[in-house]
Amino acid sequence: MKPQDVLAGKSSLWIFGYGSLVWKPDFKYKRSKVGYIGGYKRRFWHGDNFHRGNDERPGRVVTLIEDDDASTWGVAFEVSGAQAEESLKYLNVRETMCGGYLTKMVDFFPEGEEGAPVQALVYIATKDNPLFLGYATPEVIGFQIAMSQGKSGHNLEYLRRLAEFMRQRCPRVRDDHLFHIEAAALRVVAVLLAAQ
Numbered sequence: 001m002k003p004q005d006v007l008a009g010k011s012s013l014w015i016f017g018y019g020s021l022v023w024k025p026d027f028k029y030k031r032s033k034v035g036y037i038g039g040y041k042r043r044f045w046h047g048d049n050f051h052r053g054n055d056e057r058p059g060r061v062v063t064l065i066e067d068d069d070a071s072t073w074g075v076a077f078e079v080s081g082a083q084a085e086e087s088l089k090y091l092n093v094r095e096t097m098c099g100g101y102l103t104k105m106v107d108f109f110p111e112g113e114e115g116a117p118v119q120a121l122v123y124i125a126t127k128d129n130p131l132f133l134g135y136a137t138p139e140v141i142g143f144q145i146a147m148s149q150g151k152s153g154h155n156l157e158y159l160r161r162l163a164e165f166m167r168q169r170c171p172r173v174r175d176d177h178l179f180h181i182e183a184a185a186l187r188v189v190a191v192l193l194a195a196q
């Protein structure tokens with residue numbers, strides 16, 4: 001796949017989303033497919049002081065951490081021609097608000113399709129990103145998410161919509177990290193409501 005062919009509309013580019021992109025791509029695309037990439041685990045280890053948090057109280061969003069034994073489920077979006085140009089321009093702005101994400105081409109395996117994987121572009125926030133927060137327990141992450149909000153909305157919305165996507169579109173996939181954090185965040189909300 002040559003970039004000039006994608007921009008000329010002669011071939012397509014697939015963009016893999018695994019965080020907010022699965023429920024809010026906010027760019028035009030030809031079609032989308034649910035599926036997974038191998039060699040990475042999704043973790044709420046990246047800070048966000050814009051979309052879902054601020055400088056005083058950064059939110060937590062997901063990134064991908066290399067792990068040969070892991071896979072991450074999400075959605076790949078097919079773009080071509082003007083759509084490709086517009087989506088890449090848009091994502092470069094959206095993702096750089098969180099300190100910037102690297103881009104990589106990875107093998108994407110569409111659900112239910114036997115053939116060869118599709119090459120897809122993925123945005124990854126690496127450990128040397130200034131906003132990288134790294135490991136914390138589900139309780140700590142859940143608390144941070146329950147208490148953060150930014151210009152795109154509350155961090156809880158980000159968490160709940162990703163969890164809902166996994167429950168509805170990938171019901172057979174086990175994602176303990178995601179669901180333990182969701183349960184922890186909801187416990188914080190319950191305590192705050194009870195204290196009112």
Ligand SMILES: N[C@@H](CCC(=O)N[C@@H](CS)C(=O)NCC(=O)O)C(=O)O
Nearest residue numbers: 017018019020021051061098123152
């Ligand atoms: N690269 C991730 C997106 C990670 C992510 O959620 N990035 C934040 C920026 S740090 C975002 O787009 N937030 C938009 C929002 O929270 O509405 C994906 O493939 O879904």
